[in-house]
Amino acid sequence: MRTIFHVDMDAFFISVERILNPSLEGKPVIVGGDPHGRGVVAACSYEARKYGLHSAMPIRDAFRLCPKGIYLHGHHKEYVRFSRLVRQFLEDKFLLVEQASIDEFYFDFTGCEKIYGHPETFARNLQKEILEKFLLPCSFGIASNRTIAKIASDFRKPLGITYVPPGKEKEFLAPLPIERMPGVGKKTIPILNARGFKTLNDIANSSTEYLSVLLGKNGIDLWNRANGHGSDVLCRDNERKNVSKETTFEEDVVSKTLIEQYIFDLSSKVCQLIRKEEWVASTVSIKLRYSDFETLTRAKTLSHPTDDDKVVYETAVDLFRKAYTRRVAIRLIGVHLSNLNHFYDQEELFEDEEMLRKRLLKVVTKIRDRYGFSSILVGKGGTR
Numbered sequence: 001m002r003t004i005f006h007v008d009m010d011a012f013f014i015s016v017e018r019i020l021n022p023s024l025e026g027k028p029v030i031v032g033g034d035p036h037g038r039g040v041v042a043a044c045s046y047e048a049r050k051y052g053l054h055s056a057m058p059i060r061d062a063f064r065l066c067p068k069g070i071y072l073h074g075h076h077k078e079y080v081r082f083s084r085l086v087r088q089f090l091e092d093k094f095l096l097v098e099q100a101s102i103d104e105f106y107f108d109f110t111g112c113e114k115i116y117g118h119p120e121t122f123a124r125n126l127q128k129e130i131l132e133k134f135l136l137p138c139s140f141g142i143a144s145n146r147t148i149a150k151i152a153s154d155f156r157k158p159l160g161i162t163y164v165p166p167g168k169e170k171e172f173l174a175p176l177p178i179e180r181m182p183g184v185g186k187k188t189i190p191i192l193n194a195r196g197f198k199t200l201n202d203i204a205n206s207s208t209e210y211l212s213v214l215l216g217k218n219g220i221d222l223w224n225r226a227n228g229h230g231s232d233v234l235c236r237d238n239e240r241k242n243v244s245k246e247t248t249f250e251e252d253v254v255s256k257t258l259i260e261q262y263i264f265d266l267s268s269k270v271c272q273l274i275r276k277e278e279w280v281a282s283t284v285s286i287k288l289r290y291s292d293f294e295t296l297t298r299a300k301t302l303s304h305p306t307d308d309d310k311v312v313y314e315t316a317v318d319l320f321r322k323a324y325t326r327r328v329a330i331r332l333i334g335v336h337l338s339n340l341n342h343f344y345d346q347e348e349l350f351e352d353e354e355m356l357r358k359r360l361l362k363v364v365t366k367i368r369d370r371y372g373f374s375s376i377l378v379g380k381g382g383t384r
């Protein structure tokens with residue numbers, strides 16, 4: 001049985017804004033940009049939440065509910081900087097820290113009781129230390145698996161600590177409304193509510209057969225998690241899988257243009273895969289095999305991690321043009337992404353050109369998921 005910690009910073013962007021400008025303390029503060037614009041709320045303070053505000057709501061609606069709030073564009077670089085500080089701090093203490101988003105971390109406490117004492121006491125001290133050191137409030141969830149640790153960290157926010165002892169997982173989940181389970185969202189809630197499912201206990205007492213009829217494979221997964229089961233495996237970013245796609249030609253190809261067309265196609269496919277996982281890649285590689293089986297790989301590390309087809313395509317083509325020096329036909333071409341990290345979803349909420357493109361790509365990912373890969377093409381020359 002493992003002991004997994006989930007740490008979630010409380011109103012993280014707001015906390016950072018208050019470090020930068022202490023006069024914001026105690027006031028309703030909203031990060032998300034122009035209150036008359038088309039953006040959404042990226043974060044809001046607990047004072048603003050009293051007016052009914054919450055993150056991801058249209059900022060215009062927020063402004064109607066709370067016209068006296070302080071609306072900020074946000075300092076994204078500062079959020080990233082503080083996020084790294086917290087991460088470094090945790091990594092100095094624990095062997096295995098997984099960053100789940102800009103303000104969330106998992107770490108494995110298993111076997112640490114001997115050194116650090118009871119997990120709850122330890123969490124209390126760590127919470128105090130993070131608050132004093134970085135001026136950042138946070139909440140902890142502690143449980144035998146990731147899902148429950150995540151639900152638990154949200155249980156008593158802000159400055160909460162929730163420990164679910166081993167064997168009490170199901171009991172802890174039972175009274176909670178179904179939407180507290182990560183992954184149960186807008187699409188799933190009405191389906192489940194219509195069948196009378198209100199709490200996680202209702203799910204736990206149903207059957208995998210019934211739930212899989214309603215929700216497919218996700219239904220089985222949901223039943224397992226409502227019964228207290230879940231993954232306890234953490235992974236460091238650099239251990240994450242790589243993503244690659246290759247094409248072997250039935251007949252060897254000599255046309256450079258045709259190869260580049262394939263690179264375009266493969267780049268779009270690998271990007272589609274990582275966007276679905278909300279990752280970004282820092283390294284792009286290509287694999288090239290000549291008809292005589294000589295095989296080359298070439299890699300480039302990017303200055304900014306990306307999930308953008310266009311960036312990956314341009315990098316891969318550049319590598320290909322430099323690598324393709326022999327006048328020999330090509331048998332195989334592959335595009336490979338590595339150095340994968342989690343994409344911080346919140347970044348999307350900041351409106352600039354790059355963010356607009358990210359938003360567009362997200363739509364592309366969804367359309368392709370639903371209607372197949374070739375249902376939409378993103379132009380090589382840009383999509384703005």
Ligand SMILES: [Mg+2]
Pocket residue numbers: 008009010011012103
């Ligand atoms: Mg948070």
